[in-house]
Amino acid sequence: MKNFSRLTLYHKILLLALSMLALLGILLGLLLWNSLYDLTGQQLDQRGMEVTRHIASLSADHVLTDSRYSLHELISETRKNNTDVSYVVVQDAKQGVLAHTFSQGVPRGLMQANPGIGSSVSIVRLNTSEGMVRDILAPIEQGEVGYVRVGLLEDPMRGQIAAHLRNLILATLAVCLLAALLAANLASRIASPITQLALSADQISRGQLNVQVPARSHDEVGLLAKAFGQMAQSLSRTNVERDRLLTELARKERLRKVLLNKVLSAQEDERKRISRELHDETGQALTSLLVSMRMLADRTTDAQQREILLGARDLAANTLRDIRDLAVELRPPVLDDLGLLPAVRKYLTQFEQRHGILVSFTAIDGRVHGPTAMALYRILQEGLTNIIRHADAQSVEITIDIRENHIELIISDDGKGFIVKSLDHTRKDNRLGLYGMRERAALLGGTLTISSAPQKGTVITVVVPNPREE
Missing domain, CATH: 3.30.450.20 (PAS domain)
Known part of the structure; x- marks a missing residue:
């Protein structure tokens, strides 16, 4: 058998x-x-x-x-x-x-x-x-x-x-x-169209959708061959339409990336402008105000007025310090001057002091500048912001591994974690922090992966190409 x-x-x-x-x-x-x-x-x-x-x-x-x-x-x-x-x-x-x-x-x-x-x-x-x-x-x-x-x-x-x-x-x-000869002829007439259908199906499976399936008879096999030919033509038309849609989708995706790059570039330019204005104009104005208030406090003979002026001066000084911190956070000058690693070290020091979370930073020396440094810095900022808002963590570990062909950024915390599939719900609720991080990585040709579980903490791994200078 x-x-x-x-x-x-x-x-x-x-x-x-x-x-x-x-x-x-x-x-x-x-x-x-x-x-x-x-x-x-x-x-x-x-x-x-x-x-x-x-x-x-x-x-x-x-x-x-x-x-x-x-x-x-x-x-x-x-x-x-x-x-x-x-x-x-x-x-x-x-x-x-x-x-x-x-x-x-x-x-x-x-x-x-x-x-x-x-x-x-x-x-x-x-x-x-x-x-x-x-x-x-x-x-x-x-x-x-x-x-x-x-x-x-x-x-x-x-x-x-x-x-x-x-x-x-x-x-x-x-x-x-004689009957055997007739049976052989009949078997050939029955099997030949089916064999042709099998060969055509094999060609279609390999993507050759322009194959012609001849219908030599009007019986069930002929009807099957006709239906098979119509199916092949329909698949061919569907593939042509699919290719057209994929081409259009790829074009729109490229356009989206270009526009997103322009948006992010414009955003960074605007942050840089605001940072410069806050540091230069607003900072200088507050510094002049502090000097004037100090001079008034030294000249006044009324103790109450002097106390009021000194209190206002201290408030202005605190405001000046906050504005300068905000200006640095908007566009850290060290990132443009010294590169990614010094900017990250300075930011993590301020983050640890401000929020009381233990931060461990490990990095292999290397210089990263330009859009890649800015994108990784923003991804790190957003990741730490999410930890403050949602993780309830006690410690954070940051690792930056600069290799010849790629750069790897790992953000790990010991917080309460979450179910990764629930990210779809957070997206519906317009909580787009993680998606913004992923978009920044994708614009650099990289990937962002998330590993987490309830009460197990969260690990975010970002891998992007290393734009080596020629």
């Missing part, structure tokens, strides 16, 4: 057709053999009775006149004229032998093999040295005068049957051969 399943459809159909033809031929041969065998047996019995009765009718007078010479002439002539007659024996009413055609006497036991009863014809099949013989015993004058026993050979008639059967078998084989 396994070997049958490995055959092609053509060979399966052909094998089934040949098997059915062979089975039909065998059954037909057996049926014909049995039918001819039975018919031949009936014909032999009929012929034997005719010969025996003919001899009985001719030998009655010879038996009554006891003319044994005439009886011998009669049975000898009968045996000579009928080649299928093996022997003839004439008996009297008491089963005594009056004449026979045996050259060496009547074989022992022949009379007992078919003793005969009354006036009816008795037929017994005997196995002799000449083959199967039908021993036919017929009475003469109802058995009152005697009996005639004739041995009729079966082989001549069987030989004729075998010859006819051989001719029939040859004719059957010829018909089976």
Whole structure:
């Protein structure tokens, strides 16, 4: 059965057709053999009775006149004229032998093999040295005068049957051969379109959607081929439309990145401008105000007024310090002057002092400037802001690994963590801090991954290409 399943459809159909033809031929041969065998047996019995009765009718007078010479002439002539007659024996009413055609006497036991009863014809099949013989015993004058026993050979008639059967078998084989050729042609007509469909399906699976599937007939296979061709054309049109949409989507994605880069660049430029104005103009104005208030406090003689002026001066000094911190946070000058690592160290020192969270910083020395440094600095700022807002952490570990081909930033905390899949809900709630970090990394051609679980803390890993200076 396994070997049958490995055959092609053509060979399966052909094998089934040949098997059915062979089975039909065998059954037909057996049926014909049995039918001819039975018919031949009936014909032999009929012929034997005719010969025996003919001899009985001719030998009655010879038996009554006891003319044994005439009886011998009669049975000898009968045996000579009928080649299928093996022997003839004439008996009297008491089963005594009056004449026979045996050259060496009547074989022992022949009379007992078919003793005969009354006036009816008795037929017994005997196995002799000449083959199967039908021993036919017929009475003469109802058995009152005697009996005639004739041995009729079966082989001549069987030989004729075998010859006819051989001719029939040859004719059957010829018909089976013709039927096999027709079955092979039919199998080819059925299997060829299906094989073509299989080849076309294989070509389509490899992306060759312009394949043509010919429909050579109007039967079910032809309808299947037509439907298959229509499906291939539909897939081709769908792929063309898909490619067009993908091209348009890629174009819009490139445009989105360009616009996002411009937005972030404009944002950084605006932060730089505001930082400079806060540091220069607002800072200088507050410094002048502090000097003026100090001078007024030194000149006044009223202790109450002096206390008020000194309190206002301290408030202005605190405001000046906060403005300067804000200006640095908006655009740290050290980031432009010294690069990423010094800016991060300074920011982490201020972060630890301001929020009371233990910060561990590990970095491999290297210089990172430009957009990459700014993006990583902003990602770090946003990550630490999220820790303050949501993590309830006691310590933070920051690692910056500057390699030849890439830069890796790792932000790890021991906070309460969260289920990463819940980020979809935070996005719906417009809490876009993590998504902004991911967008910044993607704009640099990098990735941002998040690993977290409830009460297990959070690890944010950012990997971006290292823009090595030529």
